[in-house]
Amino acid sequence: MAKEFSTREENYSKWYNDIVQRAGLAESSAVRGCMVIKPYGYAIWEKMQGALDKMFKDTGHANAYFPLFIPKSFFSREADHVEGFAKECAVVTHYRLKNDPEGKGVVVDGDAKLEEELVIRPTSETIIWDTYRQWIQSYRDLPILVNQWANVVRWEMRTRMFLRTAEFLWQEGHTAHATEKEALEETYQMLDVYADFAENFMAIPVLKGVKSENERFAGAVETFCIEALMQDGKALQAGTSHFLGQNFAKAFDVKFASKEGTLEHVWATSWGVSTRLVGALIMAHSDDNGLVLPPKLAPIQSVIVPIYKNDGQYDTVVGKARELYDALKAKGILVKLDDRDTHKPGWKFNEYEFKGVPVRLAIGPRDVEKGTVELARRDTLEKEVVSMDQVVERVETLLEDIQHNLYNRALNFRNENTRKADTWEEFKQILEEQGGFIEAHWDGTAETEQRIKEETKATIRLIPYDENKEAGKCVYSGEPSARRVVFARAY
């Protein structure tokens, strides 16, 4: 029936939107540029939060919460920071409404104008560093390793579900250190945490590296990132970790007395990932039958669909299904038993396929008779019949298989779509015909990067820092280059 959703081939962005809608992840809201994250989509985010939060705690961080509102003046403290965010800030100017004298609902009360306007945080560096000034006097107060889970607002011109919305949910870590070395180590460590999360939970291979100056976070000395490749050949920045140097400490006058008795500015980092990761998850693994979720992030890892013809069969089949449900649940597997009589089995099969549930178990009268269950895996759509006493074990290994298979599939895809370009013609041809990551030499200048961007829409995604250097000539200017960098068109 109503099966008209797009394929990736036909219309990639429509396919993406269809999945977001049909899988019940999110929908657009009454507010321009903002989305409603629906329960199933939010459940995925909660799974992400759970895994990341544990990783943060395991590396010594603690959660805290800072205000949504930031005094406007804070933004002008750090010059690059203002410049980076000024164009996309929402500003609160009044604090009261009143009845419209002309009787047309409510209006802003002009008498209730704020003395100092408040910016709704696009990120929290400024308010946090204003606070850290109070917290830090001595080297004994360091390091401060704090994370916050929060919403932020960036007034974007064009928005896309999960990938770019005016308001989004994220996590921002803000740390303060006594030495440059320690701050740098923190920056690297958190990038590793993100890469680990992307690969082992999201099943998405990522490249790690440094951003070019153009792409650097406003106010950072150096921005590190992980980049993933989506199925349409476009890159997506999946996480960033910034080495802030002493920029914010200087802007907010945060100094500490060192062991040696000198007064020094504090070294800082910040790092974040957002609900954008949900978008990455969709675009990395899903297929033309709908969403495909890696088992470790699936809100429902397995679903049991009973099949029956009449009330008598319902009782036996669902009875068996309940036993199965209990057995799976006892093993810690997130299982759902869909015993609704309002939908037919075939309908449910399609529904859970569309929602990306990794493993489906179907049990009918024939199975009860023979002591079997039919298993179907979402990643390959393969089916198998397993005897009842082996089901739980089989589901466990299937979930692991699927997790690995998705990662390997994504890794193969990335390998097949990472190419070297040594001439400008080659570079443009790869972009036009194939997309993907392009490793090419770059002369290191912002001008060349800008020109390449203008001519091809491709940007430098990152400068790999763990790659063996290989000298060559810039693909655009022909000037000498010390190493290849990674280009791509990006989200």
Place this chain on the structure above:
RNA sequence: CGGGGUGUAGCGUAGCCCGGUUAGCGCGCCUGCUUUGGGAGCAGGAGGUCGCAAGUUCGAAUCUUGCCACCCCGACCA
């Protein structure tokens, strides 16, 4: 903010050029019966300020003007 496009039931749409019965259809929804191993069938039923406002007209979904919203393409971005 520039260029292009679209607004008709919960969703998708026909009708608009050329104004004239009760605004039609598919999906979904409700009721009943038959069904149930890959999106069931039949019968009956509910659901509409035709984006908003003003104008032209005996008469506007249809023509005119203004506004709003959304989508696509550009500049910006996690």
